[in-house]
Amino acid sequence: MTREEIDLYEIIQAYPNFPKQGILFRDINPVFRSNDAMNFVCSEIYRRFKNIKIDCIAGIESRGFVLSSFVAMKLGKGMIMIRKAGKLPGETIGKSYNIEYGNAIMEIQKNSIERGQNVLIADDLIATGGTAMAAAYLIEELGGIVAGFAFVVELADLNGATILRNKGYKVHSLVVYN
Amino acid sequence: MTREEIDLYEIIQAYPNFPKQGILFRDINPVFRSNDAMNFVCSEIYRRFKNIKIDCIAGIESRGFVLSSFVAMKLGKGMIMIRKAGKLPGETIGKSYNIEYGNAIMEIQKNSIERGQNVLIADDLIATGGTAMAAAYLIEELGGIVAGFAFVVELADLNGATILRNKGYKVHSLVVYN
Numbered sequence: 001m002t003r004e005e006i007d008l009y010e011i012i013q014a015y016p017n018f019p020k021q022g023i024l025f026r027d028i029n030p031v032f033r034s035n036d037a038m039n040f041v042c043s044e045i046y047r048r049f050k051n052i053k054i055d056c057i058a059g060i061e062s063r064g065f066v067l068s069s070f071v072a073m074k075l076g077k078g079m080i081m082i083r084k085a086g087k088l089p090g091e092t093i094g095k096s097y098n099i100e101y102g103n104a105i106m107e108i109q110k111n112s113i114e115r116g117q118n119v120l121i122a123d124d125l126i127a128t129g130g131t132a133m134a135a136a137y138l139i140e141e142l143g144g145i146v147a148g149f150a151f152v153v154e155l156a157d158l159n160g161a162t163i164l165r166n167k168g169y170k171v172h173s174l175v176v177y178n
Numbered sequence: 179m180t181r182e183e184i185d186l187y188e189i190i191q192a193y194p195n196f197p198k199q200g201i202l203f204r205d206i207n208p209v210f211r212s213n214d215a216m217n218f219v220c221s222e223i224y225r226r227f228k229n230i231k232i233d234c235i236a237g238i239e240s241r242g243f244v245l246s247s248f249v250a251m252k253l254g255k256g257m258i259m260i261r262k263a264g265k266l267p268g269e270t271i272g273k274s275y276n277i278e279y280g281n282a283i284m285e286i287q288k289n290s291i292e293r294g295q296n297v298l299i300a301d302d303l304i305a306t307g308g309t310a311m312a313a314a315y316l317i318e319e320l321g322g323i324v325a326g327f328a329f330v331v332e333l334a335d336l337n338g339a340t341i342l343r344n345k346g347y348k349v350h351s352l353v354v355y356n
Binding site for chain 2: 013015018019025027029032033034035037038042056059061062063065066067068069070072073074076077078079080081086087088089090109112
């Protein structure tokens with residue numbers, strides 16, 4: 001398969017009513033499973049951010065760990081985990097964000113970012129953007145600079161990517177569904 | 179930093195009493211954060227498995243997603259997610275394994291492996307080996323061949339790696355603690 005033949009829309013699968021009734025789940029596992037597809041994804045992310053200084057890649061638990069690690073290896077950078085509360089040892093800071101019923105908390109280790117470092121945040125998918133905004137808050141709270149956001153899938157009608165762009169962040173999604 | 183200077187024992191941090199009293203937590207986040215360290219980790223894993231046919235890398239949720247993705251990019255392979263129950267859409271198979279109080283279930287998508295594919299299982303750490311054995315079961319149940327196991331950290335006194343080796347699996351750990 002050559003790079004030109006990679007059509008992410010064709011590779012990503014849709015599962016109606018998963019994980020529950022009324023949700024159309026976009027499954028990017030078939031992308032992760034294909035090295036050709038991941039090379040394409042990483043090359044596209046590199047291309048879109050090549051004029052931006054990036055010191056490290058932050059991945060949001062847990063599918064974001066896959067994308068961020070592939071991108072980190074491709075770009076020759078390290079990878080930082082942004083995790084659900086209680087998973088990271090040592091000194092951490094947390095940020096709560098809204099989920100469907102109530103709140104959840106994302107955490108980062110205080111020593112994971114040096115002041116002034118440029119951090120690209122990577123996640124498989126952006127919907128309402130709650131975790132993405134929590135991730136940006138955590139990085140900035142530690143003195144890091146959010147170099148941008150890279151997503152494989154953007155669910156445009158849930159507006160998360162638009163909110164991030166309106167806040168002035170550079171956001172690139174490889175596949176957009178309305 | 180040159181490859182020879184990478185000392186994983188020095189980079190990995192130990193946190194007493196995390197996540198609870200009596201546990202000494204080995205934190206490999208500092209390894210993930212360093213591209214030099216991850217290049218060293220991936221090169222070592224490549225070196226130890228270079229005579230074994232590998233078609234894809236399976237990662238165990240969720241720190242295993244990081245290692246498996248770095249290794250997959252380094253080796254030019256795809257990455258397969260082995261997840262906690264209920265997270266994967268479509269047809270899946272599951273395998274329960276013992277945790278401290280009771281059982282948990284790991285799942286894999288049925289379409290993630292083709293019969294006869296050689297799968298390297300990667301995880302950050304092996305302790306008692308419960309999740310590693312569940313992962314091997316799932317891959318073999320789908321007709322895959324377990325090419326081996328790659329861990330960054332082995333907790334030797336918890337015997338998981340020994341049990342896997344006694345079952346005939348090829349197991350490599352880069353760092354061993356007693």
